[in-house]
């Protein structure tokens with residue numbers, strides 16, 4: 715499963731990229747507002763940090779297909795690894811299909827059930843983003859949508875990658891991997907949670923203490 719960061723904060727992206735495990739970044743207007751920089755400049759900076767193997771999703775904000783396609787063309791012209799993020803509305807699906815025909819990569823966002831996701835796949839989206847945490851917030855099991863979309867993709871051979879979004883905690887990451895998500899996008903805080911374990915820290919402390927009991931001339935470092 716690919717790991718994306720759901721952030722527009724450059725320092726967080728730099729840290730994850732330096733670990734060599736970062737496959738991409740997703741942003742949205744809320745995250746862009748938090749970054750507090752010019753949108754294009756920020757997307758370009760992210761694109762450069764993550765390198766050409768990874769992608770960064772930049773969201774369109776118009777509500778009509780024609781304008782969405784215009785914005786999608788613009789953001790994807792900034793760098794080869796930029797993906798246009800388009801909301802799953804009737805106009806959005808129409809825009810995605812036009813983008814597909816024009817060779818513009820898309821990430822269909824704000825997906826809350828498998829039928830919306832199916833339409834995104836049929837329109838040729840590069841990624842489809844079911845929002846797991848926001849569904850959980852309403853008392854529905856968000857991960858079920860990821861599971862269903864992964865299954866639909868397998869049955870019909872769609873090439874769209876299922877991107878589990880709105881990931882809130884480490885269990886979501888494990889469940890997304892087991893549900894067959896191609897990608898999970900997570901906040902930096904969740905990435906830090908999944909790399910750490912208190913038993914790793916305690917074990918390391920003990921090993922370092924015991925190492926010091928070996929006399930210096932018997933140790934290579």
Ligand code: G3P
Pocket residue numbers: 720740741742845847848879880881899
């Ligand atoms: O980028 C979209 C999505 O991941 C948002 O997550 O936590 O705001 O529901 P959240």
